Amino acid sequence: MPLLRSLRGPEDLRALPPEQLPVLAAEIRDALVTSVAKTGGHLGPNLGCVELTIALHRVFDSPREPIVFDTGHQSYVHKMLTGRVEDFQRLRQRGGLSGYPSRAESEHDWVENSHASTSLSYADGLAKAFAIRGDSRPVVAVIGDGALTGGMAWEALNNIAAAQDRPVVIVVNDNGRSYSPTIGGVADALATLRLRPGYENALLQVRQALHRAPVVGTALYDALHAIKKGLKDVLSPQGMFEDLGMKYVGPVDGHDIEVMESALRRARSFGGPVIVHAVTTKGFGYAPAETDQIDAWHATGIFDPDSGASVRKTGRPWTDAFSDELVRVGTERPDVVAITAAMLHPTGLAAFAERFPERVFDVGIAEQHALTSAAGLAMAGMHPVVAVYSTFLNRAFDQLLMDVALHRQPVTVVLDRAGVTGEDGASHNGMWDMSILSVVPGVHLAAPRDEATLREALREAVAISDGPSVIRFPKGVLPPDVPALERRGPVDVLRRGGTDDVLLVAVGSMVPLCLAAAERAADQGIDVTVVDPRWVLPVSEELVALAGDFRLVVTVEDGGRAGGVGTTLSQALQDRDVDVPVRALGLPQQFFDHGSRGQVLADVGLTEQDVARRIAEWSAKLGERSDTAVAERVDGAQQ
């Protein structure tokens, strides 16, 4: 890849003659496929925006003129063009290149969050600040047709369109898909625009008119008229953007660098808010991705670049267990409906959709709306199951609190990817849900430990009729089922220590680690009883009663410690005057850099060795304290 590797940055790219650009695009595609095959990552979205990104960096002077990528999963090409091509060897690996823009990596990355539909708000804010400072530089936001379905994008558009003197260039990268084809009114309107005679036609019209233009006479008038008409077609408010007063350039073939560049230059020179509508193909140029009907290789694991065959991790994913059980529940319960925020397949709803197509709603990337519309469905007699990744529930906290919980509506939220997810980095760790849910009155929260308890939790959740229920489980494959020795209320006793030494409360996916830690502690002569509360909210009376029987309670959870299970259990014990020390092990409230789940957990001391060591330390301290107390009592008695 001599051309790609010779580029030190966008200045070099801008110096390339246009005829070399297709070669560069081919080299970038090759680099994308070769590298993502080894590490996994967002291949389809990046293959689809190669030419678009080349054109952006030729027209705009990044980093002075910010280019904000919505979600950021499509920023690999931008990274390659801004001096990071060599770093792709370690994409998404610990200490290596992030899979999203990263402010620590490059001054070209203004924004790094990867929750969708934020780019227009960032761009709006940047443009407002530049305007106040008397700086007229343009700001660019690149947003996919999927991200454009998110409410925030429209809140921002409402502001951007109103400020005709602020130069915000919005590039809509319209590949017609989120993961699956994007659906809804916005998507339909984009599809209609896509069918219009495009920017290329108008450009051709202008060029031909210019060639024909004589010096004088009616022919000159006709030619000028044609030029005017062509330009009007190129830059005029149309369709859905019309009412907002936005200028619109397009549709543009997003894989034609020359045309893309021309459209962007025109948008740049306009000096106000303008939309450039680029039509692209997700996975472009790599047949296995381009032809994949499910998600055009939106996010892939490791694969063989020649055949496209995936090198799969073996094992049954948690998502599949949920997916199967939901279909069973749906067969028995005609009132159960499912909602996805544009993630039908990855959240495991595809099987339910196939079986009950009329009972599934894809609301777009709109978690807030998902929750409130679920409340509406519940009010009218349905039991909605909203399946989202844990980290995206953050978006819909207020809707869960006020629209669902306050109204005591029976809505079940299923959180996939709860806990540390790892390779996607800080924004994707599902480590906030237990903290934010702990403040929601009346919520029921289950953290199943295996397939059997996941299935059971789902059935229990859809039977709850007086408020929201939530089930959380991690990314990855299921562990073997861990049968309970005994059940007390919702609490499963998984291991009995011989004495009332230590009660280890193992939350969900932490169960295998806790059982192993208990064995290690036993080797050091410490008796540990291990329980799984299964339903961590509300804290059950049975768990409180059990805790009161022990000298020390240790909780282990795959979530933020603030407001987590340890905190809520402590509070519950205090509320009931049960005097037993609780030590909480979990994630500190930090943003963790990307790395594998195992690495992140090890960094924060969530390994069986570390948990066993902490138990031993705390246990010893308590022993010292009670020895001292006994000694003091004896001393006191002797004096």
Ligand SMILES: Cc1ncc(C[n+]2csc(CCOP(=O)(O)OP(=O)(O)O)c2C)c(N)n1
């Ligand atoms: C708030 C939020 N919800 C869900 C997601 C998961 N997600 C990541 S990319 C994506 C689809 C994006 O589609 P689009 O914006 O069209 O980009 P494309 O991948 O097609 O280029 C979704 C749903 C997210 N990142 N943020």
Ligand SMILES: CC(=O)[C@@H](O)[C@H](O)COP(=O)(O)O
């Ligand atoms: C960008 C985004 O939010 C998703 O594409 C996410 O990266 C997918 O994660 P999984 O690979 O865990 O499904």
Ligand SMILES: [Mg+2]
């Ligand atoms: Mg898209």
